[in-house]
Amino acid sequence: MTSPTLDTLLARSDQGDGPQSLRNHLEGVARRAEAFAGVFGSAPFARWLGYWHDAGKVAPDVQAYLRGETGAQRGPDHSSAGMLEAWDAAPLLRHLAVIIGGHHSGLDDWVQVKQRVVNKKKIGRVTEAHLLAARLFASEVEVPSIDDAPAFLQRGTINERYRRLSFWQRMLHSALVDADRLDSEAHGSPDKAALREKASPTLASLRAALEADQQRLIEGAADTLLNHIRAEIYQACLDAASLPPGFFSLTVPTGGGKTRSVMAFALHHALLHKQQRVIVALPYTSIIEQNADEYRKVLGPNAVLEHHSAVQSRKARQKEDADELDRKITLAAENWDAPVIVTTTVQFFESLFARNNSRLRKLHRMARSVIVLDEAQTLPPNLLLPTLEALRFLVEDYGCTVVFCTATQPAFRQSYGPQFAGFDIEEIAPDPASIYDALRRVRYEVKTDVPWTWANVATEMQQAPQALTIVNTIADAQALFETLNHPAAFYLSTRQCPTHRRRVLAEVKRRLGNGEPVYLVSTQVVEAGVDISFPLVLRALGPLDSIIQAAGRCNREGENPDGGRVVIFNPEEGKLPPGAYRAGTQQTIKLMERARLRDEDFAAQLHSPDLPPEYFQHLYPTQQLDKYDILGLEQKQSFSKTAEHYRFIENTVSVVVPYQPDDPDNTIHRREAILRKLDSAESATRSDWRALQPFTISLRHDLHEEAVDEGLCLEVVPGLWVWHGGYDSQLQGVGLQFKADVEGLIHG
16 A cells, blocks of 8 residues: 555645645645744744644545545544644644644633643544654654744743743744635635735835825915924924834824824835834724725725724625725735734734634734824723733834824833833924924813703803713713703714714714704714814813813814813713723822812813823822733733633623614615524624624623613524614614713724
């Protein structure tokens, strides 16, 4: 009988271009993984993984399955043979066992991998496959040594080294998973592979497009102070681009043109320092769409990958049959193979601590990137230490540059632990204090001595023809909206689905533009980055950064030369959510009290860029900055537990709601079609979830359980819930009177 060889053994059965030999697949995966990991100095390890990940396919029963001789729906285990080789080969390679063992299912905790190794060594077919693969690979695969390991694995304390090791394991896992899927796609779906390989714009061409558009803008701009300041900020970004990679901040108030200027920095910096892409992470899908559209207008439609949960459905609204560009962008979203990516902070950071392959697949693309964190103050305090350490690893070990971009800079320069150490942050903006003073477009009025009833707030709003009030909880927003009781009143909160909120904002903007009466009551969902401008904004007493961000919705473009009014009031009937939000409000009150004792004008201090860092400097020591001991879990390589606890949005359930506007569009008909299909289905597909996302709200688990108990929320298929209670499609959305509930600060 002829001995099997890598050329005669199968990697996959007849599909696409026919059967694929094991040699062809292993070499293809090894080659791709090696290139991906070479970016962070780990090519030998990725190449080794590329060969050993499917070593178990040499087993006779796997080959029989691939030849179609067994009739089984699922093939035998083929990942354990390579896992055993990693475990026994060398101390450092042992840490790659978790990668091979999870290249289909995701990263398991180290203790689970150890137990799996013990169990698999007792199974004859697995150990025999391991020995056969070792013979076949003996002359094919070079075993990396400790000398091949990247130097950064030896940096820091012993505990920090373990955490760097966990980060490295995820990066290698990402390189392997992406390489494996790309090789499989090249063989099984060559049309997809060919489309994916079509050239994207280069960073150099994008820089040229931005420079040309900037020149056009300058030539057509009026000779105003605002335009001079914007040009000064843009030039400062160009000047800073030549500085070495590291941490930067761009502290610019609303209207300073930071969206365009920070992209200029990112493109020039990436080209100068041979970095690969620009990643912009923002907290809300509404401002992601806004910023991505702005970048596309300047850089071109195929330059920007907009990656978040609502983007697929938006494309479906625009065109039922996706064209080639849309299909290419959809493919690029799987592994972030694009020059410019605009995504959510949830997607970005949770990927850094993920265990499942769909999220981890893109991780290696973050290496050697310029990462812009817009609205950086929204990073949750209870995850701050592991978050900042991950950013430090990206900068120190993976060639990244990070830009903290916001009008309210956090106090990351302060040292509250080792994860803050090394945050030598270079400010890009020239003299932020003078810029803030020059761009002052509002007058703050602090009226917190006497609590206001909702009737007081409603009366104050109606002193102007157009006004916005932002409150602290959904219950407060509902109470004020009902008190206002005005035909030109509108309401926004996350009790409305994203499609509903977008339509409300569109109508509010139309009224603002036409000078019609409009009174908007909102939670914090409208606070950061949303492009609306009212002459009067009222803000319930809350965290300092929220107050300053709210002011960015007032006289946004300086349309009122006398300045807009921002009134800070203390709601008599309002409630403060627990946790960091309440602590932030208390710190704001303390800042106000300190100003009063010093006989200082707190309203004037709100115009200073120095006040937010002072606020955060006092806030952070009061918080649990690693509430779930993510750092401890990372030291133990507890990947599943880390992923479970590192969540920007905690304990929520997505629920599809029956939003029905007066003019339903194709996406609403598609929602109904999907729900009808799911009535007789066993599960929802990923495309089903994406299509339904614009019609979902997120409920805390306790509120969800309450709704289920009352028969208001029913499960259609496992994990997919549909709202059967009241939904006000014209105004407030979900009709159930929920408990006081803070607006989620991050929407993914």
